[in-house]
Amino acid sequence: MADSGAGNPGDPRRRKALQEMARFGGGAAVAATMLTGFGVSSRAKPAQTLRPPGALPEKQFLSACVRCGLCVRDCPYDTLNLSDWADGPAVGTPFFVARNVPCEMCDNIPCVKACPTGALDHSLTDIAKAKMGVAVITSRETCLNLQGLRCDVCYRVCPAIDKAITLETSHNARTARHAIFEPVVHAEYCTGCGKCEKSCVLNDAAIKVLPIEIAALKQDEHYLRGWEEKKKSGAPLVDAPLKLPVRKPDAGGAP
Amino acid sequence: MTANARPYREARAQKGLWASTRFLVLRRISQLSFLALFLSGPLFGIWIAKGTLASSMTLGVLPLNDPFIFLQSLAARHWPEGVAILGTAIVLGSYLLLGGRSYCAWVCPVNPVTDLAAWLRRRLGITYTAKVRPELRLYFVVGVLAASAVSGSMAWELINPITALHRALVFGLWSGACGAGAIFIFDLFVAKHGWCGHLCPVGAFYGQIGRVSLLRVAADNRAACDDCMDCFAVCPEPHVISPALRGERSGTSPVIASGDCTLCGACIDVCSKRVFNLGLRARSGVAPTNSATVTASASQVAPTRRSPERVAP
Ligand code: SF4
Ligand code: SF4
Ligand code: SF4
Numbered sequence: 241m242a243d244s245g246a247g248n249p250g251d252p253r254r255r256k257a258l259q260e261m262a263r264f265g266g267g268a269a270v271a272a273t274m275l276t277g278f279g280v281s282s283r284a285k286p287a288q289t290l291r292p293p294g295a296l297p298e299k300q301f302l303s304a305c306v307r308c309g310l311c312v313r314d315c316p317y318d319t320l321n322l323s324d325w326a327d328g329p330a331v332g333t334p335f336f337v338a339r340n341v342p343c344e345m346c347d348n349i350p351c352v353k354a355c356p357t358g359a360l361d362h363s364l365t366d367i368a369k370a371k372m373g374v375a376v377i378t379s380r381e382t383c384l385n386l387q388g389l390r391c392d393v394c395y396r397v398c399p400a401i402d403k404a405i406t407l408e409t410s411h412n413a414r415t416a417r418h419a420i421f422e423p424v425v426h427a428e429y430c431t432g433c434g435k436c437e438k439s440c441v442l443n444d445a446a447i448k449v450l451p452i453e454i455a456a457l458k459q460d461e462h463y464l465r466g467w468e469e470k471k472k473s474g475a476p477l478v479d480a481p482l483k484l485p486v487r488k489p490d491a492g493g494a495p
Numbered sequence: 496m497t498a499n500a501r502p503y504r505e506a507r508a509q510k511g512l513w514a515s516t517r518f519l520v521l522r523r524i525s526q527l528s529f530l531a532l533f534l535s536g537p538l539f540g541i542w543i544a545k546g547t548l549a550s551s552m553t554l555g556v557l558p559l560n561d562p563f564i565f566l567q568s569l570a571a572r573h574w575p576e577g578v579a580i581l582g583t584a585i586v587l588g589s590y591l592l593l594g595g596r597s598y599c600a601w602v603c604p605v606n607p608v609t610d611l612a613a614w615l616r617r618r619l620g621i622t623y624t625a626k627v628r629p630e631l632r633l634y635f636v637v638g639v640l641a642a643s644a645v646s647g648s649m650a651w652e653l654i655n656p657i658t659a660l661h662r663a664l665v666f667g668l669w670s671g672a673c674g675a676g677a678i679f680i681f682d683l684f685v686a687k688h689g690w691c692g693h694l695c696p697v698g699a700f701y702g703q704i705g706r707v708s709l710l711r712v713a714a715d716n717r718a719a720c721d722d723c724m725d726c727f728a729v730c731p732e733p734h735v736i737s738p739a740l741r742g743e744r745s746g747t748s749p750v751i752a753s754g755d756c757t758l759c760g761a762c763i764d765v766c767s768k769r770v771f772n773l774g775l776r777a778r779s780g781v782a783p784t785n786s787a788t789v790t791a792s793a794s795q796v797a798p799t800r801r802s803p804e805r806v807a808p
Binding site: 272300307308310312322355 | 547560565647671
């Protein structure tokens with residue numbers, strides 16, 4: 241095969257090769273565009289989707305989880321499900337519905353151990369540090385404790401009782417004789433296991449676990465908390481307390 | 496040329512039932528065993544293989560991972576943990592020995608679906624087929640990896656009907672099986688061997704491994720070929736046969752070199768002249784063909800027409 245004109249722009253072989261390449265590129269581009277659009281659109285996570293303990297942030301999770309279901313298989317309480325097309329979360333990925341079966345917060349975290357890819361982060365070894373979501377009183381109008389009744393169920397079932405949920409008392413203005421025991425969730429300790437949501441006695445739970453990105457937003461950086469800054473710098477932020485004039489009728493300072 | 500609607504009839508008459516259905520039976524057994532390994536746990540509580548074809552753990556010691564999914568994960572910029580890397584290496588290694596697309600014919604749950612469509616096609620005499628170029632699936636491979644990179648998620652796994660079907664079977668997520676139905680309709684009415692032969696990027700990817708793998712089908716006995724064309728009628732990738740079967744004059748090796756071959760053995764079953772064998776790529780018993788008369792390259796050797804005197808009774 242003599243290579244007399246293969247490099248020549250007019251050479252039919254070269255033209256054919258270029259056409260092939262263009263077609264290949266075009267075909268790949270069409271396929272890629274369609275799939276990308278689909279991929280990006282299905283990256284949205286429904287507001288109620290809870291991932292297993294140790295799950296990477298959603299975007300990394302979707303590039304890591306191979307949808308094998310090994311975590312689902314190794315969960316002893318059948319908490320986890322694989323998402324089907326109609327379920328909402330990206331198809332084939334694990335999730336759980338706290339109101340159906342919450343996470344029992346196993347000490348040895350078998351779901352994380354089973355994950356072959358690290359989509360569930362293997363550095364999570366203390367289940368109390370899990371952040372599957374965070375519980376929020378979503379209905380102050382119906383929560384029995386907030387109505388001045390004593391229910392306390394969510395508080396009592398919480399595996400991190402008195403840390404993740406506390407009961408804060410306040411005066412019951414309606415009866416004027418009783419106290420209100422308000423369940424208050426502390427995001428720092430809440431693992432998002434969902435036992436509180438599961439056990440809420442109302443038909444529609446007044447406490448719900450929401451994904452972190454929805455429930456617990458980051459503190460705005462431009463608001464500084466004086467007491468924290470004080471702790472950080474080890475000294476008061478202003479040199480001395482401000483001196484204000486004393487406003488008393490007999491002090492004579494004020495008009 | 497119309498395809499023979501009953502290509503196995505002659506082989507059965509000449510070689511007997513077993514020799515003409517051997518590979519089909521073995522493949523069905525293999526496919527069912529793979530499924531049984533995964534189903535013994537959920538059905539009977541005996542956990543042999545956990546997970547799905549995407550990633551599995553057998554008896555708690557043997558991890559297996561799909562290399563194409565691994566690649567998508569890399570494209571989406573996640574470097575998997577050790578177990579997934581080991582599992583991928585084991586699968587890659589086995590298919591380097593066993594022929595990349597042997598996965599397609601011996602393991603993949605979609606194969607019985609497309610085989611059924613192909614069989615029905617022959618029986619119903621459906622000859623219409625859309626012209627889809629086989630390399631379209633290579634575009635898909637590139638497209639899938641590009642889409643994974645851009646979207647940062649495993650693009651193909653969002654719609655992959657193979658893993659969806661496997662999940663459907665193993666986890667009971669039935670809506671995931673719709674894809675299998677779509678493939679069946681597509682193969683039956685739109686394009687002959689359309690899905691596996693032209694579209695599926697997983698098979699295309701394994702096909703690239705198959706270009707160098709050790710186990711191969713070869714037309715060792717091609718001198719005996721009487722041009723009945725039955726092998727072309729049953730092969731899901733008929734274009735792989737010609738170079739090996741018709742390459743005698745050009746001195747082309749009788750080994751089917753193309754990675755597209757799924758090693759399903761249908762040609763071995765269907766041939767009444769026992770032309771084909773399964774064996775290692777480098778064969779000792781094959782006499783070098785007449786290389787002095789090399790005149791045409793393999794691709795130029797067109798399959799000859801069915802000889803008129805051999806029209807099936
Ligand atoms: S910690 Fe235990 S109960 Fe919770 S999801 Fe993992 S395996 Fe299941
Ligand atoms: S084990 Fe890991 S990779 Fe498999 S489905 Fe669960 S999170 Fe995804
Ligand atoms: S989700 Fe509810 S039960 Fe679980 S740790 Fe948080 S407050 Fe407690």
